[in-house]
């Protein structure tokens with residue numbers, strides 16, 4: 454089944470729903486663009502919505518203990534089945550509330566990772582907070598060491614500040630040195646250890662709109 458739109462001088466605004474194979478020789482028939490919505494682009498990345506077709510990618514990234522052990526509280530909970538992957542994707546899609554959201558990071562630069570979704574970047578309310586917003590990131594290990602988290606993080610900070618947020622927080626596990634390095638690299642300031650928002654003590658970073666130099 455396909456949904457085709459016909460736009461011509463005689464037929465503006467006419468939408469034709471066609472069930473069955475599309476006619477082979479009708480040049481007026483234009484297949485509407487499909488694919489995930491792009492939220493941001495950077496020099497090397499596309500930040501886009503997660504979509505159901507990303508299920509295998511979610512399993513590949515979030516089925517790994519070395520990734521999920523740094524996310525949330527308590528024991529690591531890897532994503533283990535296609536059904537769980539779809540549930541995760543639906544939950545992330547449900548976070549869309551501009552300028553907030555939970556997005557996929559796709560590599561656009563040429564090279565071995567070109568075209569691959571390598572992880573997530575997010576801007577969401579902190580749990581158990583008073584409206585404070587946190588930024589976060591997670592990548593497949595194949596994509597560590599390329600600067601992708603920092604590049605995506607900077608773009609998402611800009612989106613948050615352009616969208617009116619006064620400050621943006623980041624919260625990491627106490628020993629998550631790689632994530633703390635991302636925070637520092639993108640201009641966030643360490644505020645010490647906090648014992649709020651999450652059940653376990655966490656490292657707390659923040660940047661205000663006034664401090665941020667883009």
Ligand SMILES: CC(C)(COP(=O)(O)OP(=O)(O)OC[C@H]1O[C@@H](n2cnc3c(N)ncnc32)[C@H](O)[C@@H]1OP(=O)(O)O)[C@@H](O)C(=O)NCCC(=O)NCCS
Nearest residue numbers: 520523590591592597598599600601602603624625631632
């Ligand atoms: C946290 C995490 C995203 C950090 O990934 P990362 O690759 O170290 O961070 P960046 O993407 O910013 O990359 C920085 C590294 O890329 C290197 N790099 C290579 N090419 C680069 C480029 N063109 N531009 C910038 N940096 C580049 C930097 O030198 C740096 O390496 P170094 O630490 O050896 O100096 C990753 O470890 C991860 O996904 N961990 C599991 C999930 C997690 O912990 N999430 C955070 C929860 S709070």
